[in-house]
Each structure stands twice: as structure tokens, then as C-alpha cells.
Amino acid sequence: MVLNGGTDVVIQLRDRLINPEYVVDIKRIPGLDELRFSKEEGLHIGACVNMNRLGGDENVRTYYPFLANAALSVGSKQVRNRATCAGNLINASPLADTSTPLLCLEAVLEVEGPDGKREIPINEFFVFVRKTTLQKDEIVTGIRVPYYEGAEGIFTKVSRRNKVDLSTVCSTVMKYAGQYRAAFGSVAPTPRRLPKTEACLNEGPLDDARIDRAVELALSEVSPIDDVRASKQYRLDVVAMALRRGLESLG
Template sequence: MKSFEYFKVKTVAEAIDRLKENPDGSHILNGGTDLVLRMRENHLHPDRIIDIRGIEELKEIRFSKEEGLFVGACVPLGEMAHHKSVVEHYSLLADAAELVGSGQIRNVATMAGNLCNASPLADTATPALVLKAVMIVEGSNGEKEIPVNEFFKGVRRTALEKTDVVKGVRIPYEEGLQGSFQKASRRKDVDLSTVCASGVKIGDEYRFALGAVAPTPLRLPKVESFLKGKEINEDTIKQALDLIDDEISPIDDVRSTKEFRVHLAKTLVQRCLEQMA
């Protein structure tokens, strides 16, 4: 690991100033579970690390029915998973957070960090997609909002600019929402997803998202459109699952074959449907 400058900042404005001094060579340190590993394995060689863990405003979780849920960028996944408002109104997000790594990892890893890694198999990405989450970001030109469905641009690529700092994730409140998170992995605990899926139902509307079946986590618009207003039975489930073939592009890798991922994707979406029925 090469040497680097280290800055522990106290405000978002200070973090942005440090990024502007060296936009190409700087990396934000939040939970650090991915960043530190990549540095140790010599996959990443930053000139400077900007530690935002001391910024108090990024450690908050807030909820109201008017504003929805706000999860600060530095809130650990373990804290988020057990927060009363998350468990009560966004249970699929709590379920997903509980399955990220080990308890030790969940004590430091964050939802913002999990999303900013832009991994195709990030466990909190599919709940964020179906819950219509928005990234709250501050940069050189002030604050902006980036919907999660516009945030992922490719494997480890996002819509963030080099001097942007993610302040948190906001999720709207939707009355009567039912949700489900499903994950398939080689081991039950402390393992990356082979495939993961999230679904929500509000009235006669369904939203689904899959992870680890394409370069980015993605929604299933054809499935959603087909199911809207329909009675859920054996026939409609089968027809909906058949549409998944055209919406995903999995690959063969060390965790699974392409064909098995297609099978898992359909199985997990079916489980979501059955849980929400």
C-alpha cells in the first residue's frame, strides 16, 4: 500500500474543499469496508483519503410521513436495520441491511457507501430502487438530488462528480406499502449475493428490482407493467416470470452460471410475489 495524505474533516464543506484540491487522487472514507480492502489488495492507490466519519449531520436518521425517511451517509447498516421507523415502514430495507456481511461489518458499513460502491450485487441497491430512493448530494455547485434509478452508470461507476459528497439517502413514505427482500448466496450468512431481489406492492401496483444479473442493479418494467391490476395466481405468476428473460443479462462467474442466475432471479421474484400476496 502506497503512502497517502489523510484528512479528518468536520463539515461537508470542508470535505468538498479537500476534494477540489485533488479531485483525481482523492477518495472519501466512510465505513471503509470496501475502500480499505481494495487498497490492501493494491486495486486502489489514492493520493489522499478524506475521512467524513466525524461529520455530525451525516449520522442522523429522520422520519416523517411528509418527508419520508432520511438515512445519513454515516449511519451504520446495523443501526439502520434496527431503527423503529425503518422496521415499521421499510421492512424490506431492514431485511436487506441485516444480510450485509457480518455483524462486525454492519457496525461500520453504511447504506450510502454500499450504493456508492455501485456493485451489481449490493444488497441495499434493490430495496433502494423499488422504494424510489434519492441520493442527497452536495458538491461544488451546491446540493442536488439524484434518483437511485439514475445513479448507477456501470460496475463501480455512478453519477457522482469528483467533488461530490453524498450526505444521505432519502426514501419517500408510501401508505400501505408491502415489501419483500430475497437473497440467494452460497452461504446463508456473511456472503455476497449470487442474486438478490426486492419487490413492493402498493394497491394494484408492483415494483421489482434484481441485483447480480446485469452490470448494474435494475428494475423490471415489463414484469411490473404486466402485473398491474391483475389477480395474482399460478398463471399470471408464470407469465410474469417468463418476461424476466428479456430484462436481465447475467454472466458466468465464480459464484454461478448464467443459466442458474436466470433460474434464481425467477425464483426470488416469485418469492417476493408470494410474500406480498
């Protein structure tokens, strides 16, 4: 069992949900805390970069503000000093806050294991609730995020309480080179892009009828459940609201 920020592992240990023979702390491995950006290579987020550092980074705030907002929406300040972006993805919760901006940005996970290095595009990473395509004995060493000149995005998080809460629904709507992308969390077993919705939005000019049609498609592409945090219906209402508000802001 790999220990990074520990904000999921430690809780699972305390609740006796896991009983690993060994817990290996990776925080001191050189290079894993690297956070660098260039317009040519994009953004590299080392596996041990925590949420406060990611969300507060000047380049991330300038070139990926919606990713910064997502990172800073996680937990409390204390939790964000521990929690890492890589851990947020590997935990594979359906409502991982940094997953929807990274899905829209088509980030790539850099993986290393006994057989060497490989890369997994984020849209092939999530399999089911808490299940990913990461193999046994592999670890994620970093996340690569391409740079999109002039891209804009809106991150929305709706939760029961404004701060220190999990998402009831989270989403990112992104516009790049006149094309829209949309990803939602906590509306399906994994966070996901909405391809049919995006296709509709990218077919022609964005007018009211198209937005209505896109919202309708979005609702057909998600499959939220009733749980202790919200009803299915409320989540559907929020999906519609977040998509509309996102599109209105992006124009």
C-alpha cells in the same frame, strides 16, 4: 478518496487496486450520521448511518421492513457496524444488497459538491459496474426514501452460504396501492428495476398465467453472467424463484 465505513476502500487499498493521494474521512462531519423518519417526509438516511443502525431502527423495521432485512443481510455484524448504506450504493456493485429495496422505494440521493447541492433519483444513479453519475468532488450526504402508506415488500438474498456472504442474486418485490415493483441485483452490470415485468404484473389481476408471463419477462430483462460464484443458469433459476416466492407472499 472519501473514507466512510471503509469496508470497500480499505480492501481496495490493501489489494493495491487504488493508490489515492489523499483519503478523507467524513465520519465526524456533523449531521451525516442522522437517521430520521416522519410519515410526511419519509425516511432520511445520513451518509454515515451504518447497516446495523439502519436495520435495527424501530421506524425502518416498522415502515420499511424489507429495507431493514436487506441492511442486516450485509456481511457480518462487525462489517455492518462499519459499512454504510450510502457507501453500499456509491460502491455501485451489481449486487449491492440495499440497492434493490431502495430502487423499489424510488429513493433519492442527496449530493453536495463544489457547485452546491443536487439530488439524483436512484434509478439514474447506477451507470455500470462501480460507475455512478456522481461527479468528481461530489459526495453523497444522505438518502431520502419516500413513505408509502401500506406498502409491503419482500427482500430475498440467495447466497452460497447463509451468513457473511455476497449475494448470488438479491431482489425486492414490492406491492403498493395494488401495484407491483420488482428490482434485482447481481443479474446485470447494475442493480435494476424490471419495467416490463412490472407492467405485466400491473395490467390486471394476479393469476397463475400472469405470474408465468411475468417470470418469463423477468428472465428477458436480466442478463446475468457466469462467474466464480454461480452460473448464468443458476442465477436465472433464482430470479424466477425469487419473483414467484415474492409474488406468492405479497398476494
